[in-house]
Amino acid sequence: MPDPVDRDHVRLLVKQGAQLVEVLPEAEYEEEHLPGAINIPLQTLDAASTRRLERGRPVIVYCHDYQ
């Protein structure tokens, strides 16, 4: 099971090199996203789209809120 993290933990993980991934559709990502986040919409999240991610670094996923 993936670990749920809160805001402070996110900031700490990012400082330590974690990758942020917003899984909302592109239009919502373009409007606003966390600093440094990349966009991989949930519908497109597969082996090909995740090649952009480095496997040796932690990955944090997020969307808008508890949805």
Added chain:
Amino acid sequence: MSPRAAARLEGLGFGRVYDYVAGKADWGSFGLPLEGASPSGARVGAHARTDVPRCRPADRMRTVRARVRASGWDICFVTDERGVVVGRLGRAALARNEDVVAEEAMATGPSTVRPSLELDEAVERMKRQHLTSLSVTRSDGVLIGVIRREDAERALDVFSR
């Protein structure tokens, strides 16, 4: 949505996957920076006044009134020990007997918005509800400040030029 994404990443073999379940709504509500096409200057958080007076539920009107008078405001927010908004004292409440405690005089459940709300939406809401201001809180209910309709309208006017 993010729990499904996190599970899928694990399924794809990623070893250290974390799920920020509260998401960017939570991030923005704490006034943390966001990037993108929507400028943060057009959001409530950039224009919220943080100098609005606050008091505790057990504070008596004589104390509250003195604080409010010194601040130059005509309202006061009642917050608990964590800073969470529990009520609002308007002019009529502030005019009550000096021995009345804030908890007795306050209106509970004041309208609140998040700092990430766009200014035009905040103005629409104030117009709809016939309000001159809205309290701005984080997602955990802690008071950040107040967005006044006149400030929001002035800022929107500047943006539209």
